[in-house]
Amino acid sequence: MPARHGERRSVPVERDRGAVPWVPVLAVAGVATGLLVAALTLVPFDAAQQAAAPATESARAADPGPKTPELSRVPGHAAPTPSGVGERSLIAGAEASGRQRTDASGTFRVLNSYGDSFIGEVLITNPTTGVRHWSLQIAFEDNVGELRTFWVESAPQATMSRDGALYTFISTVPLSAGASVSLRLHFERTGADAPPRLCHVNGGVCGVA
Known part of the structure; x- marks a missing residue:
């Protein structure tokens, strides 16, 4: 019905349309939350790896590996030499x-x-x-x-x-x-x-x- 002169007419609010702009905001918030959780999960693992690295290096330094064996000596004799049979x-x-x-x-x-x-x-x-x-x-x-x-x-x-x-x-x-x-x-x-x-x-x- 057309409004009369001097009469205000109220416009009904469409609540469903007004709620639509919040959907992207919620989606972004969900992604950010997921990234935060992933970051918190990875940080302790990296920290554990960094803490284990010095221990590994220390273990390697303590165990240098096998040494080259020295020439065998006969008790009471000099060390062997590469010389051949003498004249x-x-x-x-x-x-x-x-x-x-x-x-x-x-x-x-x-x-x-x-x-x-x-x-x-x-x-x-x-x-x-x-x-x-x-x-x-x-x-x-x-x-x-x-x-x-x-x-x-x-x-x-x-x-x-x-x-x-x-x-x-x-x-x-x-x-x-x-x-x-x-x-x-x-x-x-x-x-x-x-x-x-x-x-x-x-x-x-x-x-x-």
Whole structure:
């Protein structure tokens, strides 16, 4: 009905529409509450981890792990060293086993003599009926110095190794039955020529010419 002049008309309030703007506010409040609860839940866990970290580091420091073992020592002996068998031991062993051999033999002689050096020769013979490899061990007195060169005359060359004053020569091809080969050695020296203090072919003592 239209209002009369001077008469006020009341407008009914729509309560349902007025309540709608509070819905987003409640939703935001719910999210904020959830985040707060999650934060309160995580903080003690992180704090526990941080508290446990120093304890773990302390445990590691107290237990450094296994140590590298030291070299074993025999009671009453010095610590082991990487040195090999000494020259004296090799010569002593060769002298102890020195004997005449039937599979190969050797004879030493001075082939040429110079002012400060000499050329020695070891004639190696295979007296058997089969092929034989050979090895020579030779050492001189202190007046004999460095080995300048060596060669097998008119035959394949031998190999050489040295331990102090002791030289070892080993054939690379065998000797035929009844054959001989000449190994020549050019040494520095002072004073007079002298025969070797040790000369073995295949363990047998060399002769001296």
